[in-house]
Amino acid sequence: MDAEIIAVGSEMLTESRIDTNSLYLTGQLNRLGVEVVYKCVVGDDRNRLAQTIAQAMSRSGLVILSGGLGPTEDDLTREAVAQALGRTLNFDDAIAALLEERFARIKRKMAEVNKRQAMVVDGAEVLSNDRGTAPGQWVEAHGSVAILLPGPPHELKSMFERECLPRLEKRVPRMAIRTAFLRITGMPESDLDALISPVYKKYENPVTTILAADGDLQVHLRARCATDAEAERLLAEVTGPIEELLGDRLYSRAGEPLEVVVGNLLRERHATVAVAESCTGGMLGARFTLTPGSSDYFIGGFITYSNQLKQKLLGVRAETLEAFGAVSRETALEMAAGARQAAGSDYAIAITGVAGPGGGTEEKPVGMVWVAIADESGTIALSRRYLGDRQRIRVFTTQMALDMLRRRLAKLE
Amino acid sequence: MDAEIIAVGSEMLTESRIDTNSLYLTGQLNRLGVEVVYKCVVGDDRNRLAQTIAQAMSRSGLVILSGGLGPTEDDLTREAVAQALGRTLNFDDAIAALLEERFARIKRKMAEVNKRQAMVVDGAEVLSNDRGTAPGQWVEAHGSVAILLPGPPHELKSMFERECLPRLEKRVPRMAIRTAFLRITGMPESDLDALISPVYKKYENPVTTILAADGDLQVHLRARCATDAEAERLLAEVTGPIEELLGDRLYSRAGEPLEVVVGNLLRERHATVAVAESCTGGMLGARFTLTPGSSDYFIGGFITYSNQLKQKLLGVRAETLEAFGAVSRETALEMAAGARQAAGSDYAIAITGVAGPGGGTEEKPVGMVWVAIADESGTIALSRRYLGDRQRIRVFTTQMALDMLRRRLAKLE
Numbered sequence: 001m002d003a004e005i006i007a008v009g010s011e012m013l014t015e016s017r018i019d020t021n022s023l024y025l026t027g028q029l030n031r032l033g034v035e036v037v038y039k040c041v042v043g044d045d046r047n048r049l050a051q052t053i054a055q056a057m058s059r060s061g062l063v064i065l066s067g068g069l070g071p072t073e074d075d076l077t078r079e080a081v082a083q084a085l086g087r088t089l090n091f092d093d094a095i096a097a098l099l100e101e102r103f104a105r106i107k108r109k110m111a112e113v114n115k116r117q118a119m120v121v122d123g124a125e126v127l128s129n130d131r132g133t134a135p136g137q138w139v140e141a142h143g144s145v146a147i148l149l150p151g152p153p154h155e156l157k158s159m160f161e162r163e164c165l166p167r168l169e170k171r172v173p174r175m176a177i178r179t180a181f182l183r184i185t186g187m188p189e190s191d192l193d194a195l196i197s198p199v200y201k202k203y204e205n206p207v208t209t210i211l212a213a214d215g216d217l218q219v220h221l222r223a224r225c226a227t228d229a230e231a232e233r234l235l236a237e238v239t240g241p242i243e244e245l246l247g248d249r250l251y252s253r254a255g256e257p258l259e260v261v262v263g264n265l266l267r268e269r270h271a272t273v274a275v276a277e278s279c280t281g282g283m284l285g286a287r288f289t290l291t292p293g294s295s296d297y298f299i300g301g302f303i304t305y306s307n308q309l310k311q312k313l314l315g316v317r318a319e320t321l322e323a324f325g326a327v328s329r330e331t332a333l334e335m336a337a338g339a340r341q342a343a344g345s346d347y348a349i350a351i352t353g354v355a356g357p358g359g360g361t362e363e364k365p366v367g368m369v370w371v372a373i374a375d376e377s378g379t380i381a382l383s384r385r386y387l388g389d390r391q392r393i394r395v396f397t398t399q400m401a402l403d404m405l406r407r408r409l410a411k412l413e
Numbered sequence: 414m415d416a417e418i419i420a421v422g423s424e425m426l427t428e429s430r431i432d433t434n435s436l437y438l439t440g441q442l443n444r445l446g447v448e449v450v451y452k453c454v455v456g457d458d459r460n461r462l463a464q465t466i467a468q469a470m471s472r473s474g475l476v477i478l479s480g481g482l483g484p485t486e487d488d489l490t491r492e493a494v495a496q497a498l499g500r501t502l503n504f505d506d507a508i509a510a511l512l513e514e515r516f517a518r519i520k521r522k523m524a525e526v527n528k529r530q531a532m533v534v535d536g537a538e539v540l541s542n543d544r545g546t547a548p549g550q551w552v553e554a555h556g557s558v559a560i561l562l563p564g565p566p567h568e569l570k571s572m573f574e575r576e577c578l579p580r581l582e583k584r585v586p587r588m589a590i591r592t593a594f595l596r597i598t599g600m601p602e603s604d605l606d607a608l609i610s611p612v613y614k615k616y617e618n619p620v621t622t623i624l625a626a627d628g629d630l631q632v633h634l635r636a637r638c639a640t641d642a643e644a645e646r647l648l649a650e651v652t653g654p655i656e657e658l659l660g661d662r663l664y665s666r667a668g669e670p671l672e673v674v675v676g677n678l679l680r681e682r683h684a685t686v687a688v689a690e691s692c693t694g695g696m697l698g699a700r701f702t703l704t705p706g707s708s709d710y711f712i713g714g715f716i717t718y719s720n721q722l723k724q725k726l727l728g729v730r731a732e733t734l735e736a737f738g739a740v741s742r743e744t745a746l747e748m749a750a751g752a753r754q755a756a757g758s759d760y761a762i763a764i765t766g767v768a769g770p771g772g773g774t775e776e777k778p779v780g781m782v783w784v785a786i787a788d789e790s791g792t793i794a795l796s797r798r799y800l801g802d803r804q805r806i807r808v809f810t811t812q813m814a815l816d817m818l819r820r821r822l823a824k825l826e
Contacts (some may be wrong), residue, residue, distance in 0.1 A: 281711075289695070302721040
């Protein structure tokens with residue numbers, strides 16, 4: 001069964017509001033095995049809303065509406081659903097009585113407008129609201145279900161879990177779902193897709209999605225089958241060949257970020273790491289220390305943004321800076337060796353580069369970076385060039401640095 | 414003119430992804446005087462996407478699509494727009510040449526799939542992408558405009574501002590718009606609103622919006638009038654009393670982030686700063702160096718995550734650590750003084766705290782931080798306690814540290 005989610009209200013179309021209800025509903029529906037194929041936010045315009053509802057119900061088995069059930073004139077969801085289905089709205093005495101009682105309990109007189117909340121689409125079941133005044137509605141038409149839920153998240157969640165989940169579980173054939181979450185670095189998204197699409201394109205199930213951000217690639221696979229065993233078998237059938245193709249570019253089979261994978265490798269080896277950062281200015285250290293417990297392996301390091309500090313704190317030689325410049329293999333190597341010695345760590349990572357937007361030359365363009373690693377066996381350095389703005393270049397460089405250390409630790413170079 | 418926004422991609426229909434592009438676009442469009450009346454997220458289904466596009470263009474003057482312009486087979490926006498308008502897709506040699514050149518520049522061979530990015534809807538204008546490979550497109554049909562933008566936010570923003578705003582400004586009837594962008598730190602959002610709402614609530618024009626993120630508060634005011642002079646006068650009438658109420662908590666009247674304001678104060682004084690970071694692990698240095706040209710005042714510093722490095726690199730005394738602990742006024746003061754001396758800077762900022770989630774005690778709970786500043790006149794330290802997760806506590810602490818230095822530099826304490 002496919003689902004669509006419609007959020008109602010002009011206030012949801014402003015610069016600062018996010019429709020968090022749809023995220024919650026998506027999670028709930030996915031766990032039932034229902035896919036969300038479309039979601040939208042519609043302002044307080046009855047015709048546009050009715051058109052949206054009619055279209056959604058014509059193509060999807062489940063349509064969930066949130067919001068627009070309040071007492072004021074711009075709360076139009078009830079009217080729009082009735083219009084979309086060509087049905088009447090009927091006044092429900094039982095709801096009206098409940099509303100009156102609720103107001104009496106808090107010793108307030110119910111305003112006349114609240115009676116709007118007692119209007120029910122012809123043929124709908126009423127869904128009780130234990131957190132607020134607006135009742136929900138469950139309306140079936142032409143093999144599709146529309147569920148009207150209130151907008152405030154705590155009201156919506158309670159109503160969905162009490163009133164809707166039990167009804168939906170009866171309608172949705174139970175499926176077993178198994179997911180894999182692979183993470184890869186060191187290649188562009190298009191290369192990754194060209195490499196693995198011959199495998200995953202053969203399967204509609206599992207569904208495969210590739211996400212790219214900040215030099216990090218994620219492959220999500222989701223298998224849905226009648227039984228757990230079948231879903232596991234199917235998932236393994238697809239992930240096996242994909243993992244083989246990815247080889248050592250695959251750094252996680254369980255979705256952990258790269259700094260966690262590297263941290264675990266260090267912890268297993270009882271090894272420590274220090275950093276020496278120039279153009280990244282502390283971003284690599286900040287990334288290591290994002291993880292609680294990183295003090296097991298990360299001891300600290302140096303931010304040597306000026307050349308003077310590269311010399312003073314890391315012992316980079318003036319001749320090296322003069323002959324090769326701050327962004328060079330030679331400087332990176334001396335930074336790494338110097339940081340390892342000054343910090344007393346087992347490993348040290350040094351970063352130096354041209355983050356831009358200024359400062360680039362023909363020979364050393366913006367985006368050119370050097371990363372060096374020092375350990376007891378010596379030092380190595382690699383150079384890359386990244387495109388994009390200053391922050392993108394810096395983020396990609398921390399990713400490159402972590403991957404170099406991962407390869408060093410796992411003896412992959 | 415009404416606008417609709419369509420985000421494309423099945424990955425945007427998952428439990429955890431938010432379409433932030435639509436928030437950015439809404440802000441931009443509102444400032445032009447264009448209302449967003451509908452927005453949606455459509456998965457990678459060409460027919461559904463084409464139907465959505467056709468409907469949007471039939472009822473709104475402007476339709477902005479984000480995403481689905483990548484090189485892979487599930488990037489369907491180009492095809493769907495062509496289908497919706499009944500037009501062909503043409504291969505554009507100029508785009509293909511640019512793509513080839515871009516790959517050549519970073520010494521990589523372009524994968525065959527990338528050629529998909531050179532397909533252009535018949536009659537469309539091509540919008541250049543200075544941050545990535547996917548060009549955008551501007552398509553007019555039946556009095557409506559569809560704009561195809563890439564999904565990655567930094568690519569979308571750059572393309573929108575360079576290529577789309579100038580074109581849109583020509584189509585939208587001109588109103589004079591004047592905006593003020595105040596930034597404040599050191600108070601919660603609710604206190605800020607209680608303080609200034611008696612002023613701004615009196616006006617429907619300018620529109621006032623308060624945004625809160627990471628310990629930083631922003632007040633946007635937007636006045637729309639028939640003439641520039643009228644808009645300026647109206648804006649000044651409202652911002653004047655607000656600025657007075659905010660006093661020295663207002664750190665910027667022009668929207669610059671705090672690290673830029675502090676950087677400018679340092680530059681004016683020809684002064685340098687160094688950092689010594691424990692729980693923030695390099696985040697403060699990363700923030701200083703986010704700004705191009707920060708080498709004028711930021712020279713670097715120390716990440717002293719372990720106590721051993723606090724002693725070795727900063728000269729914090731073993732007795733201090735033993736008597737008061739790593740998270741204490743005494744340790745923070747010695748860190749700042751030691752960093753200033755070891756780096757040879759005019760100012761030094763030291764941070765030490767309990768970022769959690771573990772490691773808290775009755776006396777030093779999770780979220781407790783000490784920040785110290787050293788300069789030629791001595792050292793000062795302040796403590797705060799922040800609530801929330803590890804990353805929130807760390808971000809708030811860098812904000813506190815920058816604000817302490819701002820006050821020191823502007824002689825506000």
